[in-house]
Amino acid sequence: MGKGWCLFFLFWPVAAVVSCAAAPFIGWSFPYDNAQAASNLGIRIDHLFYLILAITAAVFIGTQAVLVYALWRSANNRDERAQHTHGNHKLELIWSIIPGAILLFLALYQMNLWADFRFKNHYPEAAVKDPLAEVTARQFEWRFRYPAIGKQLQPKPQPDDLYTVNELHVPFGKPVLIQLRSDDVQHSFFLPALRIKQDALPGLQIPVWFEANKPGVYDLVCAELCGWGHYKMKAHVIVEPEEEYQAYLKNLTQQQSYDGLGQIAANENGSESEAAEK
C-alpha cells in the first residue's frame, strides 16, 4: 500500500513540472504571441524571472524527489525500529548556508534592476524633462492628457491640452514618462506586455517611465480593485513610430480645436481618421 501512496505523491510534482515545461509552447507563458516583453526593462525583468524559475525548479524537483524517496524508504523500512536521531549539525548547517547564500545573491542581483525601474535619479533624463502625458484613472476609465504640440506638460490642465479616453498613443524606441494620478479611488496602471505596473493613488502624482521597443496595440488594465466595474477598465496603449505618433497628435489637435465651422465633418460617422483626411 505504501508504494501506491509514494507514486501518488510522485505523480503530482511530475505533472507540475511537465505542465510548466510545456507552458511556453502552448501559450501559457507571458502574454502576447512570442511571450517577449515589449520593453527593454521588461526583457530584463523576464530574465530575472527565468533565473528565479530555474533555481526554484531545481529546488522543487530536488525537494519533491527527496521527499518521495524518503517516503519510499520510510514505508519499506524492514527494521524493527526507526532510526533514532535528533539531528545532525553538519547537515543542518549545510542546508541553511546554501539557501541563505542563494537568497542573498538573488536579493543583491536584482537591486540594479529595481533602481533603474523606480529610483527617480535613475530615470532617463529626456523623459523626465518632457513627460509624455498625464494619466488619470477614474471609475471606470483611463483619461489621458497630452500637452499641446511643442509645449511641455504642466501640472495643471492648460486650455490647449489634448485629451483622450481609453487610448494612449506612445512613440517607440525612446523612453517616455507619464504622470499617474487618480480622481477617485485607488487604481493600478498595468501594462502586461511591458511588465509595467504602478498603483494610482488618490492625492499623489506618481511618475512612471517605460520604453516600448516594438510597435503594437497593447492592453492596459486596472490591477487594483476599484469598485464593481474593476474588470471593465479597458484601454489600449498604441505603440507606433515617432512620425505616426506626431501625426496622431496633429490630428488630435485639429479635432479638438475644431470650432464647428470648418471643412471637417464633425465626426458624423464617428471615425477620427476619416475626419482628419478631409
Added chain:
Amino acid sequence: MSVLNPSPTGLQPITTHQSHEGPGNFITKYIFSTDHKIIAIQFLFTTLLMMIVGGALALAVRWQLAFPWESMPIVGPWLFAAEGGQISPEFYTMLFTMHATVMIFLVIIPILAGTFGNYLIPLMIGADDMAFPKLNMLSYWFMWPAIACFGMSFKYAGGPAAGWTSYPVLADLAQAAPGSGTAQTFWLLGVTFVGFSSMMGSINYMTTIINMRAPGMTFFRLPMTIWGLFITAILQAFALPVLTAGGFMQVADRLFGTCFFYPSGLVINNAAATVGGGQPLLWQHLFWFYSHPAVYIMLLPIMGMVSDMLSCMCRKPLFGYKPMVFSMSAIASLGFIVWGHHMFTSGMNPAVGMAFMVSTMMIALPSAIKTFNWTATIWGGKLEFNTVTLNCIAFLSMFIVGGLSGIFMAAVPVDVYFHDTYFIVAHFHYILFGATLFGVFAGIQFWFPKMFGRMMNEKLGKTHFVLTFIGANGTFFPMHFLGMQGMPRRYADPYLHGYLEHLLPMNQFMTLSAILMGAAQILLFINIFYSMFFGPKAGRNPWNATTLEWAAPSPPPHGNFDFVPMVYHGPNEYAVVNGDKDFLMQTEQECQPPRNITTSDTSV
C-alpha cells in the same frame, strides 16, 4: 540533558490559578463553558460551519469565472432572482470579499488558535485548564458578534465590496461603490470583534504557557505544537492592536468624516468628496503590519502540529528540534518587517521597497530549513500511510510550492508584474489551503480520539484526502499560469480583455476541480459526525505518541489529568527501547539506552 538523566532543574509546581467549578447543568457544561476542551470543540464546530459558508462563496466566485454571467444552477434563481439568476458585478465583489473574510477571520485563524490552541495547550503542557478560563469563554463568544456583523453587512446593507484588504478610498467613502456603505462599517466592526476574540485568546495562551507548565516541562521540552501556538500568540498580541487602531480610524473616517485615509480633491461619481488631508498609503501600512504577520499566524501552529504528527507517524524523533524552534522564532520576528512587500507597486519610497525585498528574501530561509528538517524526519523512519500521514505529506508537498512561489514575490521587479494577478492567488492558496488546511485535516484526524474518545474512519478519511488533494492541485496550480498570462485578480469578467480571452477553458477546468474539492468536504463532515457516535473506541494513547495529552484519559475529564503529570524529557522520543515499546512518553522516567544513536546526536 539526555533521556537517561532526567534533570531536576526547571521543575515548577503547577501554578494555582483562579480555580473554577466543575460542570454544573447542561448550559454551564456545554454552552457557557469555561472548560478549555468544550470551548475548543465549540470553536471546532463553529469554524467548520463557517468553512461551508466560505467554501460556498468560493464556488460562486469560481462559477462566475468559468461561466460568466450565466445563471448558477439551483442556487442562482433562488439567490438572485432579480438579476435572472446571474451574479452581478456588484455581487461578485462581495463574493470574493466575503470569501476571504470568512476563510481568514472565521475559519483558519479561529480553527488554529481557537480549536487546536485551546484544546492542546493545557493538555500538552500538563495544566488543568487555561490561566483565565472566563476570558477563554469570552473569546469564543466574541466570535458571534463578529459573525453577526459580517452577516449583517452581507445581507442587510448591500455587502462589503472593497476586498478583504479594505483599501481606502473605496472602503472609506460610502459613495465610492455600491456596497461601500453601511456594509463596510459592519465589516470593520466584525473584524474588530474577531480581533478582540483573538487578542483575548493570545493573552490567555501566552500566560498559560509561561506560567502553568507541569513540573519538568522546560521550554525546550515543549512539543513543537506548543511552540507554534506560543509564537503565534506573541505575534498576534503585538500585531493585532495595529489593525484594530487602523480599523477604528477607518470607522471614524466613515462615520465622523475624520479623513485619515483620503486626500482632498477627490471627485467620485462626478461629485466632489468632502475635505481631505489623509493618505490611503497609511492604511496599507497599518493593515499589512497586522496582515502579513497574520499569514504566519495562519501557518506557524500548523508547522508545529505537523512536526509532532510526522514525528509520531514516522516513529522517529523530530530532526533538529532546536533549529526548528529557532527558525519558527526567526519567521515570527522577520514576519514583522516584511509587510511592505505587499506594497511594492503602491507608490511608497522605492528605497524602502529594497529593504523589504531583502527581509522578504531572508524569511524564505527559515521556511526552507523547516522543510528540510521535516523531510529528514521522514528519512529513515518507519512510516504508516494513514490519513494523518497523508495529510501531513500533502502539507509538506504543497508548502514547498507555496514557499517557492513566494521567492518570485520577494523579487521586487518580478513582483511588480505578478502583483494582483492570479499568481499571487496561487501562492497564498498553496499556503493557506495547501499547507494550512491539510495540516488542519491531519490535526482533526490525529486529535479526534482525544477529543471524542473515538477513532475516525480511515477509509472515509483517505477518500476525502485523495479527492481534496486532486481537487486542490487542479484548482490552484493552473492559477500560476493565469498569473503568468497577466490575468488580474478580482475580475468578474476577464475575457473582456483581448489578451485574456483564451483563458476560459483553463478557468472552467479549475472550477470543475474546485467543485470536486468542495464536494469532497462532505466526506469530512460525514466522517466527523459518524465517528463521534459510532467510531471504534480509542484508548488513552491510540497513536503510541509521547506527549502529555496522550497520558490523560480520552476524552479527558474536567481538570484534564487523573494524576500529577511530571515531565522527564523532551517530546518525540521515538525509536527507543522501552520495554516492548518503541517510544517513551514524556511522563515516563525509566528506559534502556536508545539503540543506534548516531554520533552527531544533538539531542536537547
